[in-house]
Amino acid sequence: MATEIRALVDEGAARLARVSDKPRLEAEILLAAALARPRSYLAAHADSQVLDCEATDRFEAYVTRRALGEPVAYILGEKEFWSLPLAVTPGVLIPRPETELLVERGLAHLPPGEDLDVLDLATGSGAIALAIASERPACRVTGTDLSPVAIDIARKNARRLHLDRVGFLAGPWYEPVAGRRFDLVASNPPYIADDDPRVEHEVQRFEPHAALYAGPTGLEAITAIVEGALRHLKPGGWLVLEHGDTQGKPVRDLLRHAGFDGVHTHRDLAGRERCTEGVLKSRPVR
Ligand SMILES: C[S@@+](CC[C@H](N)C(=O)[O-])C[C@H]1O[C@@H](n2cnc3c(N)ncnc32)[C@H](O)[C@@H]1O
Numbered sequence: 001m002a003t004e005i006r007a008l009v010d011e012g013a014a015r016l017a018r019v020s021d022k023p024r025l026e027a028e029i030l031l032a033a034a035l036a037r038p039r040s041y042l043a044a045h046a047d048s049q050v051l052d053c054e055a056t057d058r059f060e061a062y063v064t065r066r067a068l069g070e071p072v073a074y075i076l077g078e079k080e081f082w083s084l085p086l087a088v089t090p091g092v093l094i095p096r097p098e099t100e101l102l103v104e105r106g107l108a109h110l111p112p113g114e115d116l117d118v119l120d121l122a123t124g125s126g127a128i129a130l131a132i133a134s135e136r137p138a139c140r141v142t143g144t145d146l147s148p149v150a151i152d153i154a155r156k157n158a159r160r161l162h163l164d165r166v167g168f169l170a171g172p173w174y175e176p177v178a179g180r181r182f183d184l185v186a187s188n189p190p191y192i193a194d195d196d197p198r199v200e201h202e203v204q205r206f207e208p209h210a211a212l213y214a215g216p217t218g219l220e221a222i223t224a225i226v227e228g229a230l231r232h233l234k235p236g237g238w239l240v241l242e243h244g245d246t247q248g249k250p251v252r253d254l255l256r257h258a259g260f261d262g263v264h265t266h267r268d269l270a271g272r273e274r275c276t277e278g279v280l281k282s283r284p285v286r
Pocket of ligand 1: 092093095096121122123126128144145146147150172173189190191210211212
């Protein structure tokens with residue numbers, strides 16, 4: 001293998017072209033990580049030789065794993081979300097940039113400085129809970145997930161980010177917060193139907209099945225979350241949900257039938273319906 005930075009990137013990009021739609025960018029990210037340098041170092045030193053054999057071996061190993069389809073985030077053990085560097089392992093979903101829309105909508109219902117209770121259901125790496133906690137330090141944020149592995153990672157992320165007003169609890173849906181009520185419930189739950197033929201994204205082969213697939217209709221998790229929200233929202237509390245781009249109408253229907261007001265779906269930058277919210281004004285169920 002070549003040892004000049006430019007040639008290493010060229011060779012890596014050529015090997016990743018089959019699995020990646022951004023092979024050069026990914027080759028650069030992997031080489032920068034192997035060298036323990038920022039990516040900007042590569043452009044500034046494109047003609048330099050890499051004399052550290054361990055670094056070139058590391059790069060070679062990273063490229064081999066990526067060429068077999070493994071996502072960059074799992075190879076490096078980290079993914080940035082809402083400008084926060086989050087640890088991720090194959091036990092948790094890799095946080096997606098689309099989910100930042102859900103964070104924006106959640107923050108819209110949390111006036112800064114107010115001491116409010118927030119629940120992130122199906123928290124995975126803790127991405128949504130930690131993003132909200134980083135923006136609203138006065139809030140008490142709780143994240144729950146069925147997967148104890150996810151809860152361990154979310155706790156590790158909270159420690160690394162020094163976000164100590166966030167707590168994480170393992171268990172199904174609202175079970176770990178039985179008897180508690182919140183001003184905001186946010187969730188990016190599993191919402192893919194078991195036999196959805198459109199799901200063929202390479203990354204998803206490596207991610208936990210339970211993080212992606214909800215059941216025969218794809219709406220099973222969202223239905224459970226909407227029903228449970230009636231017992232876990234304070235009067236005036238908001239429920240904000242991420243969903244698939246064809247699920248806007250069924251999710252709005254679910255919220256309206258459950259008695260939510262202000263039901264509205266927000267679109268992502270590509271114009272797709274991805275996030276639906278509603279407020280529970282009426283007296284909550286006991
Ligand atoms: C799509 S991932 C979302 C992870 C994270 N919120 C994010 O946006 O990156 C869905 C999460 O739901 C969790 N999950 C699946 N079934 C669950 C259940 N019955 N109760 C609680 N969490 C569940 C999975 O473990 C997974 O972490």
